[in-house]
Amino acid sequence: MSTQDPSLDALLARGYQHGFVTDIESDTVAPGLDRDTVRFISAKKGEPQFLLDWRLQALDRWYEMKEPHWAKLQYKPIDYQDISYYSAPKAKTDGPKSLADVDPKLLATYEKLGVPLHERARLAGVAVDAVFDSVSVATTFKDRLSAAGVIFCPFSEAVHNHPELIERWLGTVVPYGDNYYAALNSAVFTDGSFVYIPKGVRCPMELSTYFRINAAKTGQFERTLIVADEGSHVSYLEGCTAPMRDENQLHAAVVELLALDDAQIKYSTVQNWYPGDENGVGGIYNFVTKRGECRGRNSRISWTQVETGSAITWKYPSCVLRGENSVGEFYSVAVTANYQQADTGTKMIHIGANTRSTIVSKGISAGHAQNTYRGQVSVMPGAHGARNFTQCDSLLLGGQCGAHTVPYIEVKNPQATVEHEASTSRISEEQLFYCLQRGLSQEDAINLIVGGFCKTVFRELPMEFAVEAQNLLAVSLEGAVG
Amino acid sequence: MTTPLLSIRDLRVRIGDREVLQGINLDVPAGQVHAIMGPNGSGKSSLSHVLAGKPGYTVTGGSVLFKGQDLLALPAEERAREGMFLGFQYPVEIPGVNNAYLLRAALNAARRHRSEPEVDAFDFLALVKSRMQLMRMDESFLSRGVNEGFSGGEKKRNEILQMLVLEPSLAVLDETDSGLDIDALKVVAAGIQTLRAPDRAIVLVTHYQRLLDHVAPDQVHVLARGRIIKSGGPELALELERRGYDWLLDDAA
Ligand SMILES: Nc1ncnc2c1ncn2[C@@H]1O[C@H](COP(=O)(O)OP(=O)(O)OP(=O)(O)O)[C@@H](O)[C@H]1O
Ligand SMILES: [Mg+2]
Numbered sequence: 001m002s003t004q005d006p007s008l009d010a011l012l013a014r015g016y017q018h019g020f021v022t023d024i025e026s027d028t029v030a031p032g033l034d035r036d037t038v039r040f041i042s043a044k045k046g047e048p049q050f051l052l053d054w055r056l057q058a059l060d061r062w063y064e065m066k067e068p069h070w071a072k073l074q075y076k077p078i079d080y081q082d083i084s085y086y087s088a089p090k091a092k093t094d095g096p097k098s099l100a101d102v103d104p105k106l107l108a109t110y111e112k113l114g115v116p117l118h119e120r121a122r123l124a125g126v127a128v129d130a131v132f133d134s135v136s137v138a139t140t141f142k143d144r145l146s147a148a149g150v151i152f153c154p155f156s157e158a159v160h161n162h163p164e165l166i167e168r169w170l171g172t173v174v175p176y177g178d179n180y181y182a183a184l185n186s187a188v189f190t191d192g193s194f195v196y197i198p199k200g201v202r203c204p205m206e207l208s209t210y211f212r213i214n215a216a217k218t219g220q221f222e223r224t225l226i227v228a229d230e231g232s233h234v235s236y237l238e239g240c241t242a243p244m245r246d247e248n249q250l251h252a253a254v255v256e257l258l259a260l261d262d263a264q265i266k267y268s269t270v271q272n273w274y275p276g277d278e279n280g281v282g283g284i285y286n287f288v289t290k291r292g293e294c295r296g297r298n299s300r301i302s303w304t305q306v307e308t309g310s311a312i313t314w315k316y317p318s319c320v321l322r323g324e325n326s327v328g329e330f331y332s333v334a335v336t337a338n339y340q341q342a343d344t345g346t347k348m349i350h351i352g353a354n355t356r357s358t359i360v361s362k363g364i365s366a367g368h369a370q371n372t373y374r375g376q377v378s379v380m381p382g383a384h385g386a387r388n389f390t391q392c393d394s395l396l397l398g399g400q401c402g403a404h405t406v407p408y409i410e411v412k413n414p415q416a417t418v419e420h421e422a423s424t425s426r427i428s429e430e431q432l433f434y435c436l437q438r439g440l441s442q443e444d445a446i447n448l449i450v451g452g453f454c455k456t457v458f459r460e461l462p463m464e465f466a467v468e469a470q471n472l473l474a475v476s477l478e479g480a481v482g
Numbered sequence: 483m484t485t486p487l488l489s490i491r492d493l494r495v496r497i498g499d500r501e502v503l504q505g506i507n508l509d510v511p512a513g514q515v516h517a518i519m520g521p522n523g524s525g526k527s528s529l530s531h532v533l534a535g536k537p538g539y540t541v542t543g544g545s546v547l548f549k550g551q552d553l554l555a556l557p558a559e560e561r562a563r564e565g566m567f568l569g570f571q572y573p574v575e576i577p578g579v580n581n582a583y584l585l586r587a588a589l590n591a592a593r594r595h596r597s598e599p600e601v602d603a604f605d606f607l608a609l610v611k612s613r614m615q616l617m618r619m620d621e622s623f624l625s626r627g628v629n630e631g632f633s634g635g636e637k638k639r640n641e642i643l644q645m646l647v648l649e650p651s652l653a654v655l656d657e658t659d660s661g662l663d664i665d666a667l668k669v670v671a672a673g674i675q676t677l678r679a680p681d682r683a684i685v686l687v688t689h690y691q692r693l694l695d696h697v698a699p700d701q702v703h704v705l706a707r708g709r710i711i712k713s714g715g716p717e718l719a720l721e722l723e724r725r726g727y728d729w730l731l732d733d734a735a
Contacts (some may be wrong), residue, residue, distance in 0.1 A: 428574070429537065429538075430574040431574050436559045437534050438588035438591075438648070439587075439595070444587060448576075448583075449579065451578070
């Protein structure tokens with residue numbers, strides 16, 4: 001486990017702080033997946049027929065598909081029949097109507113995670129939807145949001161209260177047949193968040209969903225759909241954690257964003273699923289499909305992600321830039337330590353004229369970890385004046401980890417400008433010593449230097465979460481070098 | 483005489499197979515300024531680095547006492563917290579790391595070490611701004627990355643700024659005067675003078691008399707081929723300026 005560099009050898013044992021299990025009674029369906037499982041989930045949620053039909057089509061499509069293996073990831077085959085596709089904490093009533101109905105144990109769990117759901121103690125100016133295993137357990141600030149006309153609620157609630165919106169938008173950005181995991185998710189998704197921002201409305205607060213996997217042997221398959229109508233703005237953040245368990249657990253989410261004319265969506269992720277232990281045992285398999293479509297003119301979608309958790313990350317938040325003048329952005333920090341593997345990046349598809357995209361990716365690897373940036377920039381024939389700038393930097397801590405950059409560029413319009421810059425470096429001994437000579441501890445020095453490396457991404461995060469991200473980085477690298 | 487603040491005895495140091503310091507003896511009492519001069523490659527930076535605890539050097543013999551304790555037994559960060567400051571000959575750039583943030587972290591690390599309360603952001607800003615005025619540095623340097631894109635002279639000024647904020651008991655300044663314009667040299671010299679105090683010592687590694695015109699040393703040492711081959715008063719520096727090193731090297735050989 002020792003790296004070539006003796007003074008960089010101590011940051012490799014990570015302490016995962018969110019690894020506790022909540023002892024709560026759950027309704028968990030037996031492992032296995034077939035049409036009846038899908039019917040069970042749909043019935044449990046009292047869904048309308050159109051949704052059940054859609055799920056079943058997705059399942060049929062999934063049966064025909066093959067698990068993709070083009071990513072630079074190695075893991076034992078996943079047994080999809082050995083996963084439970086539904087687990088919900090047993091509610092005293094039929095689902096919480098208000099926070100008063102939420103099981104105190106759940107509230108305590110979120111408290112412990114630093115996500116207080118009590119509105120008194122809430123994160124300043126952030127509305128939170130908390131998803132525990134397969135279901136949403138609480139959403140804060142609903143009143144204030146609905147006064148602004150904003151819909152922010154658990155997906156299953158939106159299915160009941162706004163079925164017309166769901167039927168209209170669901171799957172329009174990520175169709176159920178998009179890829180293997182998207183098809184799986186479409187068949188079995190259990191909850192997630194739904195956001196609709198009406199025309200001309202600037203959402204009065206940050207929206208946030210906090211995902212927590214608790215039950216063993218379950219997968220989490222949530223679905224998020226955000227529609228920003230003309231001229232509206234919204235900033236949304238998701239956070240995630242899971243208990244420490246020896247077996248790997250599957251998380252296959254789908255996020256769809258849709259921005260109409262002049263609308264802006266900023267989507268930030270702080271992903272801290274359990275990464276497995278220092279020997280690579282356990283941890284979440286994170287196979288996620290995230291895509292935003294800038295359908296309207298002058299619209300803008302911005303993805304910012306800080307990925308520190310999961311044993312395996314397979315994730316490419318993308319932007320389809322259809323509207324003229326629309327803008328797509330992707331800012332990413334991916335940290336892998338120990339035996340973590342990340343294959344992550346983005347796709348920017350330029351369809352409309354004068355569309356612009358920016359990609360900034362910072363990959364940090366320590367221990368035996370592998371970190372791959374995989375990006376695609378496509379400029380379609382009609383995208384006159386399209387511009388892309390990509391910057392991909394990798395930082396290696398120690399000698400046994402790897403960083404890889406796989407850019408794919410396809411330009412079908414001669415007037416487009418596509419720039420790509422990439423660098424790979426090791427944490428510099430000179431920088432480290434400079435900090436030590438000023439009295440900083442080895443760990444503080446490394447955090448400082450790595451934080452500096454990530455700065456262009458961190459400054460894109462909403463303020464409340466920039467600090468959290470910096471702290472998370474520190475925890476992830478704890479013991480990773482030295 | 484009381485025990486010196488810094489006392490080096492027969493210090494021998496290797497880089498790989500090469501012995502870069504071949505038995506250094508040096509005493510620097512509190513309250514004094516000592517200059518170390520010598521040809522390129524003679525071991526001046528190596529000595530500075532070894533005192534600061536930089537990895538890559540193997541101490542094969544000798545001892546270093548700092549404030550009466552075994553300096554070489556302390557990890558680099560503790561030497562710093564104990565009040566040993568190195569002004570680097572080539573200050574490194576740390577992109578994206580806020581200059582003020584690093585400095586505040588450094589100050590608080592030393593204060594915690596002395597069981598003093600940390601300075602809050604407000605007091606820190608007042609302190610650092612007053613020192614910046616002294617160094618005639620624009621406040622915009624606070625929010626820039628550490629040495630990021632600084633000119634050679636700006637980097638050196640930044641080193642002295644850090645020294646003035648940290649107020650170390652021993653400052654080893656490795657060619658802080660190199661690359662400075664005429665006015666900057668005066669500013670840096672004034673900064674160094676500010677630090678002079680009965681309970682502190684300063685070691686100036688330099689090639690030129692011009693810094694010593696402003697910061698008069700109590701003693702001047704010549705380091706050549708890993709040994710101190712001559713020590714004297716301020717007049718030795720003037721003589722070196724006139725005659726170079728050859729006459730000493732011939733003597734020593
Ligand atoms: N990493 C290294 N590997 C091999 N030799 C080294 C290394 N670092 C320094 N040296 C050698 O050690 C000797 C002393 O170097 P040092 O930097 O201490 O000299 P100096 O007196 O500071 O010179 P200058 O006046 O040019 O700054 C030189 O010959 C140098 O080449
Ligand atoms: Mg030197």
